[in-house]
Amino acid sequence: MIHAVIFDIDGTLVDSVDLHALAWHEAFRHFGHAVTFEQARSQIGKGGDQLLPAFLSQQQMSDHGETLEQWRAQLFKSTYLSCVRPFSAVAQLLECVRDIGLTVAVASSAKEDEVRTYLEIAGVANLVDVISSSSDAEKSKPAPDIFQAVLAKLQLRGADTLAVGDTPYDAQAAIKAGLNCIGVLCGGFTEADLRSAGCLAVYPGPAAPYACFSTSPIALMAR
CATH class of the missing domain: 1.10.150.240 (Putative phosphatase; domain 2)
Incomplete structure (x- = not known):
């Protein structure tokens, strides 16, 4: 869970x-x-x-x-x-995650001020509970540092969380930190790239897990 x-x-x-x-x-x-x-x-x-x-x-x-x-x-x-523009249904997806009682965090290789700017652009600054940025990690993805940093802030184990990313580097970093990972194709990598890196499911973009949220790994693993 x-x-x-x-x-x-x-x-x-x-x-x-x-x-x-x-x-x-x-x-x-x-x-x-x-x-x-x-x-x-x-x-x-x-x-x-x-x-x-x-x-x-x-x-x-x-x-x-x-x-x-x-x-x-x-x-x-x-x-x-x-x-920079947000992808479709980003805010709605994060609202669904929060509505089922899960904490929302972000883990990015960008600097903290850039991360906060992106969250404002996406209209989700008020939906994110924990932020981890480049200043929290000695090495960036595919090293696990950034996920280890956010897990420490959450006070959770990797098995208690799920990552969502668009690159093989996200998946590789997440798995090294003990997390499962969902992939999205909107970053430009192929489904084969993401699955070979360890993603347990792959969607076209954030709108897809939002549209079928009740059967997504996020909802199923929260039960």
Whole structure:
């Protein structure tokens, strides 16, 4: 029986994955690295600590990795953040989760101020009980740190919670922390990607588990 549901944000609650990929692509190009949009997109879901080493050598990381990441963050805020929109039925899904007595948490590799901005954009700031962000984790997904941090705040075990995410990295991190995970396809990864990473169910987006909430793993595992 679960007592809480932990949601990822980017690509799960808000439509931001392509925007993040564009910002990373432009940042790599600005610093002289030929990383395509598609290559950058395949790594979205990881924090910069895990994403940068996929494309930069250790020497390049030491030389300008932090500067590149800061440049990207500023570009995203100034150019792309205003374009972020929520997926359909996000608020309704979270209301259903709360209505059956479960706690709602979010676990994101984004910084806390970004997380709170996303929750405002999605119109769910008042529906989230616990927030865990990059400042709570030494390593980002697919490391389990962010889920371990939110479990500590919830004072629950992994088996007492369920994760919802859009990337294989969400599922891998959740499973390492002892959680089951539901996948959503709205972040752009395939069903095969999510199931091979360990998702026990996969939906097109948040509207689908809302539409069939009573038979979803969330409701069934809360009984």
